[in-house]
Amino acid sequence: MSLLDIEDVSVDYRIGSGSLRAVDHVSLRVEQGEALGIVGESGCGKTSLGLAVPMLLPANASISSGSISLGGRELVGMSERELNQLRWTEVAFVFQGAMNALNPVQRVDRQILEAITAHDSHADREVAGARVLELLELVGIAAARAKSYPHEFSGGMRQRAMIAMALACRPSLLIADEPTTALDVISQAQILALLDSLRRSEGLSLMMISHDLSAIKRVCDRIVVMYAGVVVESGTTEEVLGRRGRPAAAQHPYTKALIAAHPDLGGARSLAQGLSGHPPDLSVPITGCRFADRCDSAMEICREQAPASLSVSPGHVAACHLARRLVP
Amino acid sequence: MSLRYLAKKLFTLAVTLYVTVSFNFLLFHVLPGNPVQLLARSGHFDPAARAQLVKLFGLDHPLIVQYFIYLKDMVHGNLGFSYVYRQPVTTVLGGAIGNTVLLVGTATLVTIVVGIWLGVVAASRAHSLSDATITVTSLGLWSMPDFFTGMILIFICGVWTHILPISGLVTPGLVTGTWGHLVDVARHLILPALTLTLVNAAEFSLISRNTLVDVMVEDYMLTARAKGLSRRRIIWRHALRNATLPIVTATALYVGMILGGAIQVETVFSWPGMGLLIYNSVVQRDYPVLEAAFLIFAIAVIATNFISDLLYQVLDPRVRRA
Numbered sequence: 120m121s122l123l124d125i126e127d128v129s130v131d132y133r134i135g136s137g138s139l140r141a142v143d144h145v146s147l148r149v150e151q152g153e154a155l156g157i158v159g160e161s162g163c164g165k166t167s168l169g170l171a172v173p174m175l176l177p178a179n180a181s182i183s184s185g186s187i188s189l190g191g192r193e194l195v196g197m198s199e200r201e202l203n204q205l206r207w208t209e210v211a212f213v214f215q216g217a218m219n220a221l222n223p224v225q226r227v228d229r230q231i232l233e234a235i236t237a238h239d240s241h242a243d244r245e246v247a248g249a250r251v252l253e254l255l256e257l258v259g260i261a262a263a264r265a266k267s268y269p270h271e272f273s274g275g276m277r278q279r280a281m282i283a284m285a286l287a288c289r290p291s292l293l294i295a296d297e298p299t300t301a302l303d304v305i306s307q308a309q310i311l312a313l314l315d316s317l318r319r320s321e322g323l324s325l326m327m328i329s330h331d332l333s334a335i336k337r338v339c340d341r342i343v344v345m346y347a348g349v350v351v352e353s354g355t356t357e358e359v360l361g362r363r364g365r366p367a368a369a370q371h372p373y374t375k376a377l378i379a380a381h382p383d384l385g386g387a388r389s390l391a392q393g394l395s396g397h398p399p400d401l402s403v404p405i406t407g408c409r410f411a412d413r414c415d416s417a418m419e420i421c422r423e424q425a426p427a428s429l430s431v432s433p434g435h436v437a438a439c440h441l442a443r444r445l446v447p
Numbered sequence: 448m449s450l451r452y453l454a455k456k457l458f459t460l461a462v463t464l465y466v467t468v469s470f471n472f473l474l475f476h477v478l479p480g481n482p483v484q485l486l487a488r489s490g491h492f493d494p495a496a497r498a499q500l501v502k503l504f505g506l507d508h509p510l511i512v513q514y515f516i517y518l519k520d521m522v523h524g525n526l527g528f529s530y531v532y533r534q535p536v537t538t539v540l541g542g543a544i545g546n547t548v549l550l551v552g553t554a555t556l557v558t559i560v561v562g563i564w565l566g567v568v569a570a571s572r573a574h575s576l577s578d579a580t581i582t583v584t585s586l587g588l589w590s591m592p593d594f595f596t597g598m599i600l601i602f603i604c605g606v607w608t609h610i611l612p613i614s615g616l617v618t619p620g621l622v623t624g625t626w627g628h629l630v631d632v633a634r635h636l637i638l639p640a641l642t643l644t645l646v647n648a649a650e651f652s653l654i655s656r657n658t659l660v661d662v663m664v665e666d667y668m669l670t671a672r673a674k675g676l677s678r679r680r681i682i683w684r685h686a687l688r689n690a691t692l693p694i695v696t697a698t699a700l701y702v703g704m705i706l707g708g709a710i711q712v713e714t715v716f717s718w719p720g721m722g723l724l725i726y727n728s729v730v731q732r733d734y735p736v737l738e739a740a741f742l743i744f745a746i747a748v749i750a751t752n753f754i755s756d757l758l759y760q761v762l763d764p765r766v767r768r769a
Contacts, residue, residue: 175673199678206675218666224688224764234674268764284674 120191121148122324123172123292128185130167130176139402141167143348144184149292154318154325156339156356158332158377162398164348165328169294172326173210174202190291208238211285213278213295220281221269227280228255228265234287254283258313275306282313286321293318296328311337332381336360341434344374347398347409350428354435368445370437372414408440416441452760460753467745472517475738476510526742527735531728536739539724544743546616547720551709553636554643558701561644562651563687563694569652570659571682581652588649593708597642597715604638611637614717639716643708647701654697658690665689691762699755703748 130142142164149155157165170176172187174194187194189209194202214220222230231251236242252262258279269277278298285293295314299307315338318325329335335342335356342359344352352359352371359374361367369375379392396413399405408414411421420440428438432445483500501507505516520526526536569581588596605613612618612635621631662668663686671685706722713722721740728736759766 173673175669203675203677206673208675212670212673214666214670220666220670222667222671222685222689224762225685233676237674237676237680270765281670 122151122153122190123149123326124186124188125168125172126186126188128168128171128187129183130164130171131181131183132167132177133179133181134402137402140183141180141348141401142171145345145348145350146185147343147350147353149324149326151291152318152322152324153341154315154327154339156335156342157326157328157345158330158335158342159345160330160377160398163345165330165345166296168345169212169296169326169328172292172294173206173212175212204238207234207285207290208288209290210292210294211288211290213281213285213293213298215297215300221277221284223269226266226268227272228252231255231280231284231287234284238288250287251283254286255280257286257317258283259309273306274302275309278302278306278310279313282310282317286317286323289321290323292324292326294326294328297330298327299329299331299334307334314338332360332377336362344371344377346373347405348401349409350436350438351410352435352437352439354432354437358432358435368432368435370431370435370442370445371410371439372416372441373410374437376413453757456753456756460749463749464746467749468518468521468742469514471738471742471745472514474741475734476513478734526739529733529736531731531733531736536735539736540721540739540743543719543721543724546718547709547713547722549632550636550639550713550718550720551643551705553640554647555701555705557640557644558647558651558705559698562648563655565648565652566655566659567682567687569656570663570686571678573656573660573663578656582656585649585652588645589653591646593642593646593711594715596645597639597712600638600642601715613638616719635718639712639718642712642715643705646708647705650701650704651694651697655687655690655694658693659686662686662689692759695755695758695762699751702751706744706747 125145125147127144127146128142129140129144132139132141145164145168147155147157157168159165167176167180171182172189172194174182174197176182182195185195189205192205194205197205221227225233228248228251231254232247235247235250239247252265255262255265260276260279260283264272264276269280272280282298293314298314299310302310311334314325314327317323318338325338327335327339339356342353342356343350344359352369352374354368356362357365358368360369360378367375367378369378376392376394380394382391394413399409399412407420407422407424408417408426411417414421418440424440426438426440426442428436429442429444430436431442435445483497483504483506505513508516524537526540528534529536529539532539565581565585569578572578601613604611614635616635617628617631618635621627623631659682667689668681668685671681676685709720710722710725712718713720714726717723721743724736725740727733728740
């Protein structure tokens with residue numbers, strides 16, 4: 120059984136008089152101990168999908184179909200009280216680096232302590248306090264800095280403190296939404312190395328949302344590519360993006376375009392290729408393939424019929440009319 | 448909070464006080480009207496007596512000398528002599544200040560508690576029916592002048608139902624013990640305090656509601672929810688704590704407003720405080736009393752702003768190193 124099983128989930132936002140489907144019948148799984156990367160450009164539904172797991176969607180959004188089960192427990196339709204017990208103990212969140220995710224008027228150690236005591240009201244204060252320092256040390260923040268306020272930290276330190284807080288209740292799943300966005304490259308590398316080592320040492324499963332392919336490649340075992348609210352391709356990172364000399368075997372033109380837009384430092388020197396245009400307006404119904412308008416290889420059928428998902432090789436699925444089974 | 452900051456603020460406070468005191472002196476010395484004539488309460492009187500009065504009040508000195516005498520007297524706690532009451536101004540004010548502190552203090556306390564609580568209720572159910580009810584009622588109450596609200600309350604509670612006294616501090620001629628006296632004063636306090644509270648709590652609830660609604664969409668509020676904290680803890684510990692700064696600002700501004708309101712309310716309810724004294728002194732042109740009353744109101748407002756500046760330092764770690 121998978122740790123996280125997202126089955127046929129749709130997320131709708133009420134906007135004005137109409138509605139917008141940000142996530143459209145998405146299914147994916149995260150296995151125990153696995154790191155799954157979700158990639159796609161802004162507005163493709165990655166963050167909505169991430170927030171949907173612990174039911175943290177904004178008030179104007181709702182899950183209109185599907186089921187989300189975490190460790191065998193169904194989360195859709197669960198009471199707020201039950202969800203609160205599950206949040207942070209089973210599934211913790213690391214928000215975007217650019218976000219103001221730490222309370223500006225509370226000391227960092229207090230914020231981490233609060234996560235512990237909120238879920239264990241009988242927690243011994245001294246034991247919990249020691250655990251806070253231990254967590255901070257784990258992410259490379261000295262105990263002497265524990266009593267700082269968030270504004271006294273650098274962006275990278277804030278994000279590391281956020282990760283320490285996320286680990287406070289020993290969750291089985293960590294969702295990291297753009298954890299390295301808005302950080303300098305050194306901090307980015309530190310955060311990614313930290314997530315990678317923590318997931319091994321703490322036995323975490325990771326769902327990392329990013330538009331940064333190299334970050335996904337660095338940390339994740341599998342990748343899910345989303346475009347305009349649907350999954351267009353998924354497979355092992357190694358196969359889809361290529362790794363250690365193996366060329367990328369991405370099948371979907373959108374995945375290929377994302378790879379082409381990303382300079383490969385190790386590979387042959389070439390200019391990164393941009394992808395022109397914008398994702399489609401999701402508030403109007405779309406017939407055919409959602410990517411057809413921006414696709415160089417679009418055919419007549421692409422505009423008439425949405426492509427079905429095709430298993431191109433074991434564990435590698437692409438939703439494109441052009442996708443063909445890979446010959447091993 | 449650094450000592451340096453405190454010293455800086457104290458210096459500003461001293462300068463502000465000095466300017467206020469000086470302006471107050473100037474204001475009452477450029478006003479039209481001859482003080483001696485006002486004091487004599489009569490157009491025709493003996494020139495010898497007039498000269499004696501001029502000398503007694505130091506009006507024979509040039510303005511600048513009078514100014515320094517005024518400053519010297521103030522330092523010695525001498526605020527002049529009331530034309531009307533024929534008593535030192537400090538004696539006249541002494542009785543009134545306590546009554547105003549009782550009225551304004553009660554109203555302020557209730558205003559802050561009720562206003563913030565209503566704001567929290569409205570903000571935590573933003574855009575619901577209870578939010579709309581609180582917001583619309585608050586807007587209505589806030590738009591009403593104090594004296595108008597006061598008169599409506601007088602009509603309902605005094606004229607119509609006779610459940611509460613509508614005028615004064617105590618029931619005239621009532622002879623009781625200490626406890627009975629306290630109850631009597633408390634009963635007289637209810638309506639004027641309620642009037643001040645209605646208007647100001649309405650303003651407070653709107654300010655705290657709007658601040659809270661802004662805070663609720665901050666990123667750290669999502670973190671608080673993700674941590675699985677209870678709704679109550681999220682609102683009181685995370686949202687309200689971050690909303691305190693604008694609320695403290697509102698409180699500082701509010702003191703100026705409520706002192707203005709006290710003049711109206713004390714007049715409407717004949718509450719023997721500073722407000723009523725100011726009203727009567729304007730009518731009777733009792734300049735020395737007015738001068739002192741203005742000064743006390745100004746000092747109260749300056750002091751509140753000073754305190755709120757210091758509170759900022761305590762409440763917001765981000766401004767602490769200013």
